[in-house]
Amino acid sequence: GESVGLHLPTLSVQEGDNSIINCAYSNSASDYFIWYKQESGKGPQFIIDIRSNMDKRQGQRVTVLLNKTVKHLSLQIAATQPGDSAVYFCAENMREYGNKLVFGAGTILRVKS
Amino acid sequence: DTEVTQTPKHLVMGMTNKKSLKCEQHMGHRAMYWYKQKAKKPPELMFVYSYEKLSINESVPSRFSPECPNSSLLNLHLHALQPEDSALYLCASSQVRMNTEAFFGQGTRLTVV
Numbered sequence: 439g440e441s442v443g444l445h446l447p448t449l450s451v452q453e454g455d456n457s458i459i460n461c462a463y464s465n466s467a468s469d470y471f472i473w474y475k476q477e478s479g480k481g482p483q484f485i486i487d488i489r490s491n492m493d494k495r496q497g498q499r500v501t502v503l504l505n506k507t508v509k510h511l512s513l514q515i516a517a518t519q520p521g522d523s524a525v526y527f528c529a530e531n532m533r534e535y536g537n538k539l540v541f542g543a544g545t546i547l548r549v550k551s
Numbered sequence: 552d553t554e555v556t557q558t559p560k561h562l563v564m565g566m567t568n569k570k571s572l573k574c575e576q577h578m579g580h581r582a583m584y585w586y587k588q589k590a591k592k593p594p595e596l597m598f599v600y601s602y603e604k605l606s607i608n609e610s611v612p613s614r615f616s617p618e619c620p621n622s623s624l625l626n627l628h629l630h631a632l633q634p635e636d637s638a639l640y641l642c643a644s645s646q647v648r649m650n651t652e653a654f655f656g657q658g659t660r661l662t663v664v
Contacts, residue, residue, distance in 0.1 A: 470650040481641050481655035537582050541593035
């Protein structure tokens with residue numbers, strides 16, 4: 439399943455399928471990006487990051503892709519599990535403002551068993 | 552220890568009350584942050600401290616007053632709040648150097664009545 443946009447869309451996927459969550463960032467000067475997962479009642483939890491000199495980075499079951507030309511990030515989750523159900527946010531570090539980490543709108547991921 | 556601890560977890564206060572939110576970390580991070588998060592929205596940056604000095608204030612109303620008494624503690628003093636200030640207040644910390652992840656606490660759920 440795949441989601442697009444910045445208005446807290448919902449992505450529903452079947453357990454075991456791959457998920458793709460998309461994010462458009464705003465500042466072409468941003469040079470560092472993070473994906474966070476936020477479960478209900480909890481703070482955001484780091485998933486994976488990527489620097490602007492890379493276009494792909496892989497973690498355990500997750501891959502982040504960065505397309506600087508169109509200012510787009512995606513998070514791919516392989517073999518999605520019920521525990522992956524949460525809100526996912528991308529965040530960009532705006533270098534010219536110091537340590538200013540700005541969040542995108544987020545995507546709700548629902549995993550059906 | 553990779554925890555950011557926030558107290559209290561929940562707070563209900565009247566519009567004439569004065570209260571404080573507290574945040575503590577022992578990761579040796581010298582950048583600390585306050586974010587505000589409304590329901591179904593991304594966290595919004597309020598303040599950033601670097602080396603215990605306020606480095607970013609995102610035009611936050613003066614009824615919110617941050618304080619960083621030492622490198623491990625961050626407070627947010629609240630006075631004369633409005634009901635629309637009800638939200639989840641998140642504290643985060645990171646290393647000061649660029650391109651580094653921020654670790655978040657679980658947040659304080661604030662209700663102004």
